[in-house]
Amino acid sequence: MQLIFEDNNERTIHETEKIHFSGPPSLFLIAVAARAKNxxxxxxxxxxxxxxxxxxxxxxxxxxxxNKLKNLNQTVYILTQLSEQNHTLILAKGAKQKTATVKRVQVFRLNPNEDLTLVSDDTAEDGDRRPWIVCILDNLPLLSFTPTILYSRRKKDSDDGKVKIDGIEQRNLLASVKHFLWRFAGSLLPWTNPTKIDSETFQVNLPQGLHTIEFEADRMPTLQSFSLRLGTVPPIPKRIPTVDDPTWTGDFADDTDEILLARLIFGEAEGVSIEAKIAVxxxxxxxxxxxxxxxxGLDYHEIILKPNQYEAFSREDRLEKMRDPLKKDNESVKKAWRDSYDSAEKTIKGLIPDPTKGATNYYSTPIDHVPPWATEERKTLEVNNLHFYKL
Known part of the structure; x- marks a missing residue:
């Protein structure tokens, strides 16, 4: 792991700050420690x-x-492949409030064939339940990860640590209802031995995609180490399409999950409401x-690219438009693309609820023949000209 950029200057962010760094195409780890006030x-x-x-x-x-941090420190790690030589990290404050405090920024260049250890002795600042450490894997597979946590039982309120994988809490099956959401619960330790170091390996076998591992803290647990075993890392594409530059590289494998899902939404639901785009x-x-x-299929790429599943990927006229959504200098088309990307990003990250109540299929009207799976008891939603069904 090669450190290529470091800035330990604590400062308040006003508006937007851009940090430039360079490095040949590779796997990178970006670490940002910051705090934000309620x-x-x-x-x-x-x-x-x-x-x-x-x-x-x-x-x-x-x-x-x-609102969650209440001016306590949090560290976010981003693992991502970058395909160019020169790169830009943007730190952007919220739309209404123009400040936040950054404590540290680090950028590392990694060897994808080595197991990674991201954290060394990170003690949570004393406070009540809040985010502590987040690891984002962008378009990468993950076999397993191992946190080693030191935590203690205390007289009034003990140390606790919560673990989430892609938003799903990893429960403590040995704890009571009061503590079962906390994987590491200090109140369960005996007073004869009130401090413990726990190391646990989570076998997750997550396919290539966007994944998050979140640690939340109550009081002052210490994450002594945090290691990851990646799956087979895909070849680094010549260019990774983005919302501002979505031009197709010639291989949909180069798309992130968000870009590929945005293409699908754009191709299937360009002219409908945002609600309908989110539902798709x-x-x-x-x-x-x-x-x-x-x-x-199992992941976004496999499901979206499976033959004969989506009309947008089966018709050449639709494909041509999806390959370069911003080709035409048309404001309504540009807005439809950005709305499609915003819907895709929020859906994948779980930032918006499911309006379809679990639907897996849909069709649009007018249509010559209603699909045989479109029975009334399976129908969950109708929005614009789209009809949704749970199979």
């Missing part, structure tokens, strides 16, 4: 502080939110969650 903590704030991260046009965030995106996510390999 608006109740400062009478001058008009809203909670927040900070989002963007790397070479790809947005992550809001990664830091004052959720049908794909529901297929991912279903994990029906033979019928649909």
């Amino acid at each position: 608006k109740k903590q400062d009478s001058n704030l008009i809203d909670h502080e927040s900070l989002s991260l963007q790397v070479d046009g790809h947005r992550y965030g809001p990664s830091f939110h004052g 995106g959720w049908t794909v996510k529901n297929r991912v969650l279903a994990q029906r390999k033979t019928e649909w």
